[in-house]
Amino acid sequence: MASFTLRINGERRTVAVDADTPLLYVLRNDLELNGPKFGCGLAQCGACSVLIDGKDVRACVTPVSVAARGSITTIEGLGTVRKLHPLQRAFIEEQACQCGFCGSGMVMAAKALLDRNPSPTNQDVRQALNGHLCRCASHNRIVRAVQRAAKEMRS
C-alpha cells in the first residue's frame, strides 16, 4: 500500500491504498462519498463519472495514482441540498430520474459539457451524454434539466 493525497471537492484527503486501486472504491469507501456509483466496472455505463481537472472521467477504471495528479470533483463538490448547484436544482425541478442511479454521472458529464459549451443545442447535450446509460429511460427529462441549468448559469 502507498499513501496518496487527493485534491477533492476543494479539500485534501490522504488515503493509504494500492496504487492501482480504482478511484471509485476510494471515493465510495474511504471518503464515504455516495455520488459516484458502481455500475459496470468496465467504463461502459458512466454511473461512476467524476471530473478530474474538469474532464468527465470513469472512476471505475481510473487508478487512484493517476487521479492523485489532478483535481477531483464529485457531485458532492457541486452543492448541497441547502445550497444546490444550478445543475442539481435543474435535475430536481425537472424530476429528471426514476431510480436516479445514473444521475450523479449524468450531472457530472453535464457539468463538463456546460463548462466548455455554455449554450449547447439539444443535439450537443445528447451527444455529450451518449456514453451514459439510463435504464429507467429518463433521457428526455435529463436533456431538459441540462438546458434549464445552462439557461440559469448563463443569466
Added chain:
Amino acid sequence: MRTSRRDFVKMTGALVVGFALTPPRTLAQDRPRLPGSLNTNRRLDAWLVIEPNGKVTILTGKIELGQGIGTALSQIAADELDVDLQRIDVVHGDTARTPNEGMTAGSLSVEQSGTALRFACAEARAVLVAAAATKLGVPATELRVTDGTVTASGGTAVTYWDLAATADLKREASAKATPKRASARKWVGKSVARRDIPKKFTGGAAYVQDVRLPGMLFGRVVRPPSPGARLTAVDEAAVRRMPGVVAVVRDGSFLAVAAVREEQAIRAREALKQSARWTETASLPPSGDALYRHLMSATAPAQTVAEKASATAATPVKTLEALYTRPYQAHASIGPSCAVAHWRDGALTVWTHSQGVFPLRAELARALGVEAGRIRCIHAEGAGCYGHNGADDVALDAALVARATGGKPVKLQWMRDDEFAWEPYGSAMVMKLAGGLDAQGNVVTWSHELWSHPHSTRPGSSAGVNLLAARYLATPQEPGLPADVPQPAGGSDRNAIPLYDFGSVKVVKHYVAEAPLRTSALRTLGGYANVFALESFVDELAAAAGADPVEFRLRHTADPRARAVIEAAAGRAGWRPGARGDGARGRGFAFARYKNLACYCATAADVDVDRKTGRVRVTRVIAAVDAGQIVNPDGVVNQIEGGIIQSASWTLKESVRFDRTRVTTRSWAEYPILRFDEVPEVEVVLLDRPTERFLGVGEGAQGPAAAAVANAIAQATGKRLRALPFTPERVKQALG
C-alpha cells in the same frame, strides 16, 4: 447511511422482540372485508403513527423504487389527515415495522397501499377529532382541522401532536370513516415533487449500496460459468492468503469471498475464478429461430384461457394467420444487485432492495434453516427495478458470506457479469394469431395461442426455494415448479384476451413451467409480448380489410374509456386516416388496457427506417392514458415516458445471448440499450378521472409502444416485422 453502533444495536435489538402487526389470516376471513391492503393489515397503528414532534409517520409494505410511490402515498395521507405534506415521513418495507403487503409489483401499489392508507388516515383523523372534542369540550362536528391543528368555532385549539399520547390508534380499522371527496383534496391530483429525488442528486445516502456499518466487510460471489456447472476444485488456501481476505466460503458449488476492502474482494474473486475448476453441461436451448421451435415443441398441454362464441354465426370470408416471437430479455439494471447482511447472536438483519421484504424473509428462513422471526429484512432502494431481478438472490449470497465473518457485517454486490448472466430474464415467447373478417371487414373470429416459460418465480411463488445460491449448495434446495399467474391478471397470458368485440374468441396457452434459463417477472410479464402480437395482428387485419387502423379499433371497441384514449392519442398525434408511409417514415398506432384491469393506454409512434443500414429510429411517440384517479400527474407522465422509451429499447435492440452451455451476454457490449441519440420525443396526454378508482400505471405503455413501432414500420415500408427485436439485420432482411 452511516449507522452509529448505538443506533445499530438499537435496530437489531428490535429483532428479538418480534412484531405481530398482522392478525392471523384465519381470523381475517371471519371479519368484514376492508379496502385495499387494510384487509390483511387491519390495525390503524400498523399504517400510521402521530409523532409528538409534529410529524406523521406512515408505514407501507410497498417499497420505493424510483416510481415515486412514497410521494404518492404521502399525498393521500396528507389529504385525509389534513396535514401539510412536509409533515409526513414514510417508512417502506421493514419486516419489523411495516405492514406486510407482499410484493411491490403489478402496478398495484397505489391501488392496494394507497387505498389502505386513505381509509386508515380518514379513520385516524376521526379518532383524533373525537379526542380533540373531548379535550376541548365541544362536539366534534364543530371542529375543523388545519395542518394538524384542531380548532373549535370559539377559537380554542389542540394539535394532533398534543393528542398523540391519548388518541388511541391501537385498534382495528373499521373503514367507516368516509374519505374526502375529490374536490376537497388538496394534494392528490397535483404534481408534487418526489421526496426521494433531492438526496439522489446531492450525494445523499439513497441506496442499499450506500449502507455502511461499523466493521463492514465487502463480499463478492464467484458464480459458475454456466447454469449447469458444478465446482470440482478450487485453491481456497491461496486466496485466503491474499491481502485483506477475511473469508472464502465454499459450500458445494457456491463460492464467495469477503475482504476488508472492496477492491481486495474483487481481486480475490478474480483469483478464485482463475483457480476454480468446473464441470459444465449443455443445458441451454438453441438460439435464433430454433429457440422458438424448441419452445413450441416442449411438452406442455394446451390450456384454454378464454373462449367466447359469437352471438351471430358469421362466417369469415377472409382469414389470416401470423406468428410473433419475443426473445429472452434482461432487466439490465444500471447498478448490479446488492445487499448488506449482519449476523448477531444467531439473528440476521439484511438490507435489501427486494420488492417484497416479507416474502424474502420467509425464503431466507427456508434457505438458511433459521426461523423467520430471527430474520429482519429492511428495504433500501437499489438501482432501477423492473421486476424480479437479482435483489433477492444477492440477499442470500450476503447472508451466506456474513455467516463466515465472525459477526462482521458484509456488503455484497454482484459484478456486471453476475447481473447479466444470472438475473432471471423475461421469458422468450411465441404468439400465434389467427383471425377472420366478414364481408364488411369486421373481425368475426379471433384466436391467440401462446408458448411461454414462467413469468413469476419470485420468493414465495412456489414450493422450494428460489434463491439462486440455494441450488448450488452442498445440500441443494431447488425451487418448485411455479404455477402461472392466474387470470384475470394473467402471467404468460397477460393481455392475451382481446378487449375488442371480435365475435368468437379463443385464447390458448402452453405454459412451459420447466425453464432452461431462469425466468421471472420483467415489467408487464407476458403483457408486452402479447400486446405486441395482438396489436400488430389487429393492424394486419385492418390492412386486409382495407380499413384505417384507428377507425378499425374504434369499430370494435365499446368501452367508452378505451375509445377515449384511442381518440385522444389519435387526435394529439394528428392521425390522418388512410395516410401511407413514404418507404422510410411511417406512423403506427396501438392500444391496450394493462392486464385488462389497470390503466388504459393508446400510443402513436413515428419511425424513420434507414433502408440501407436497416436501422430503425423511433422519432416521436404520443400516448394517451386513463389511470382513473391520478394522484401525481407528473409521476404518471414519468412512468409512461420511461415505459415507452424502455419498451422502444426492448423492441429495437434487446435479446439475451447464449450458446448451448453458457449465457454469453456479460456486459453492455453484448446487450446494447437505447442511448440518448436514439430516444424518441415522448408526449403524454392524461385523461384524469378524479371520481374513479386508482388504476396502476407503471406497466401500461410497454405493450402498446412496441406494437405501435411495429405498425409504424409496416406502414412505412409495407413490411411486417414479427420477430423481436427489430435489429438492423432483421429489418434489412425484411426489406430484401
